[in-house]
Amino acid sequence: VQLPPFGVDPHDGTLTRIELLRSGRVIELFISEAAGGASVETHERISITGAEREEIARKVWWMLNLGQSFAPFYTLTREEPGLNHVEEQALGRILRSPTVFEDTVKTILTTNTTWAGTIRMVEALVSTYGPPLPTDPSRHAFPTAGQLATAEERELRELGLGYRAPYVLTLARDTASGRLDLEALKEDRLPTSEVHHRLLGIRGVGEYAAANLLMLLGRYNFVPVDSWARNVVSREWYGGQPIGDGEVKAAFERWGPWKGLAYWFWNWSS
DNA sequence: GGTAGACCTGGACGC
DNA sequence: GCGTCCAGGTCTACC
Numbered sequence: 050v051q052l053p054p055f056g057v058d059p060h061d062g063t064l065t066r067i068e069l070l071r072s073g074r075v076i077e078l079f080i081s082e083a084a085g086g087a088s089v090e091t092h093e094r095i096s097i098t099g100a101e102r103e104e105i106a107r108k109v110w111w112m113l114n115l116g117q118s119f120a121p122f123y124t125l126t127r128e129e130p131g132l133n134h135v136e137e138q139a140l141g142r143i144l145r146s147p148t149v150f151e152d153t154v155k156t157i158l159t160t161n162t163t164w165a166g167t168i169r170m171v172e173a174l175v176s177t178y179g180p181p182l183p184t185d186p187s188r189h190a191f192p193t194a195g196q197l198a199t200a201e202e203r204e205l206r207e208l209g210l211g212y213r214a215p216y217v218l219t220l221a222r223d224t225a226s227g228r229l230d231l232e233a234l235k236e237d238r239l240p241t242s243e244v245h246h247r248l249l250g251i252r253g254v255g256e257y258a259a260a261n262l263l264m265l266l267g268r269y270n271f272v273p274v275d276s277w278a279r280n281v282v283s284r285e286w287y288g289g290q291p292i293g294d295g296e297v298k299a300a301f302e303r304w305g306p307w308k309g310l311a312y313w314f315w316n317w318s319s
Numbered sequence: 320g321g322t323a324g325a326c327c328t329g330g331a332c333g334c
Numbered sequence: 335g336c337g338t339c340c341a342g343g344t345c346t347a348c349c
Binding site for chain 1 (some may be wrong): 324326327328329330
């Protein structure tokens with residue numbers, strides 16, 4: 050939620066998002082919990098067509114991962130002190146963007162930098178290339194692959210992306226041209242090994258980024274091991290000694306297809 | 320298959 | 335205020 054065009058309404062904590070619809074219209078969505086699902090409202094006094102309503106519902110459904118059941122995971126967590134808060138708090142869903150393209154760009158911008166740096170880079174991309182919200186042109190939707198594809202590498206470097214600029218640009222141009230179909234990775238029928246392989250084929254996406262994207266795609270067979278993971282696992286089980294990726298993976302191996310979630314929601318004692 | 324070094328930026332730190 | 339060092343994943347060249 051800290052990465053635009055997501056946001057949090059300061060008044061009531063509602064999740065917000067500025068979204069470009071297929072009709073070309075840019076609107077702000079206010080998404081909140083409702084009985085049996087989620088409620089979505091728009092701020093503007095605008096009429097929403099039937100097609101737009103369907104598009105918004107489909108996108109929010111994906112963003113909140115409303116189609117996935119976590120019951121099997123909850124059953125496993127009941128006997129685990131590190132995770133027995135998960136079922137009670139109904140944890141499991143991880144906010145994702147409407148497109149795999151947007152999440153891939155954002156994931157590349159989390160690598161080899163601080164979280165503050167990631168926020169800075171995403172804000173710069175969105176405000177420079179994203180289509181503006183008519184009621185407040187200072188705010189923008191996330192740029193489409195086609196919009197980003199028109200950028201020059203030099204421009205992206207100047208926005209602070211550094212050496213990641215060619216990665217993002219190649220991703221945008223390959224997606225815009227149809228050479229790369231990231232949205233096909235949403236398809237449940239694809240084996241996880243195939244999705245993993247395709248993600249690793251993207252320049253700028255390594256083991257950490259691929260595991261992170263697999264989590265967002267609802268596949269939890271991999272733990273996204275980064276420096277933070279090594280740090281907390283080391284403090285939890287290795288007395289603070291330096292450890293490698295293997296130790297982090299081994300710590301969650303027994304969680305099988307849920308290991309990514311077990312890691313993500315673990316109640317770290319430190 | 321494994322490893323070292325380069326990539327880029329911002330923040331911490333010493334002077 | 336300036337210079338130096340370091341953290342952070344991925345890629346490439348090399349062994």
